[in-house]
């Protein structure tokens with residue numbers, strides 16, 4: 001139905017059923033034109049291009065993201081090539097000379113997990129990690145832990161990368177944390193997949209996401225929403241953080257921008273921002289928004305599961321599907337098999353038949369996106385695979 005928007009990626013991958021959209025989403029054709037536009041703008045403006053980016057292009061993309069998240073605060077958005085950089089800036093706002101307490105889960109993406117595990121080698125950090133499974137009572141368990149102590153930082157995903165399960169009541173968790181706690185949401189699997197309204201918590205949360213997945217702009221355009229009124233002074237800071245209106249620093253101190261730019265780094269390639277803007281324009285022209293894309297994807301997931309039921313594969317079936325509440329689930333389905341060897345084998349077998357999935361440990365993930373058509377989903381090969 002929407003394949004005409006993705007002609008180039010589809011043409012380059014003929015014969016494949018690409019179910020790894022949650023990992024490496026196809027780029028719509030308009031992003032190719034955006035790349036050329038970036039080149040042409042760079043050639044035409046040379047020394048003046050940065051002024052142009054900061055006064056014309058960045059504000060447009062900030063506006064669109066703020067609308068999608070309903071923060072009402074485009075000026076609080078700051079960009080970086082990846083979320084890790086933004087995460088580290090937030091972490092560097094903490095006072096590492098004193099003992100620190102961090103609360104998170106056992107299901108955060110490697111950018112956070114690896115970094116926090118490294119920092120946890122310091123004797124001064126106390127890291128508490130709440131298991132996400134069983135998911136039925138996860139939010140209650142997380143809430144109990146949150147209320148049981150005073151944490152300096154909370155880090156939690158909106159949609160967990162290793163299951164697709166989504167937090168039902170983010171605002172309730174955020175509001176349960178003391179005002180002094182930095183509350184960070186990893187929104188990478190939520191942004192532009194699930195309708196998201198941060199209006200009630202825009203003054204409390206850091207929200208991290210990027211363009212590589214459901215935003216369809218490819219790598220290189222990650223962002224953070226910085227809580228309104230935030231006066232933190234990240235120690236890991238780049239010279240872009242001194243753009244715009246500056247706050248009053250004590251004598252001898254480094255000054256920071258008063259808005260989201262206080263969390264900025266330095267020179268980056270903004271071609272990904274051009275691609276992201278092109279995707280926003282394309283969706284608008286097609287009268288699509290996050291809610292309509294989400295409905296379309298849910299329909300694809302429904303068709304996929306119906307087919308799966310018909311084929312009765314011993315491993316790839318509903319009994320191995322990690323899903324708690326279909327109304328609060330991301331754009332991929334995760335099957336937990338008995339061991340990682342089985343997952344690898346199935347992943348490779350499917351690949352040989354042109355079915356592209358994503359294998360992580362004992363979990364096999366299938367993602368869904370606009371460039372798939374329900375009537376083209378074909379899992380009949382499952383009946384031919386040997387075990």
Ligand SMILES: Cc1ncc(COP(=O)(O)O)c(C=O)c1O
Pocket residue numbers: 081082083084085108109111157161186188189210222
């Ligand atoms: C939940 C989540 N967060 C973040 C990222 C990306 O992290 P980074 O931008 O640091 O590479 C991913 C990428 O797959 C992810 O799944």
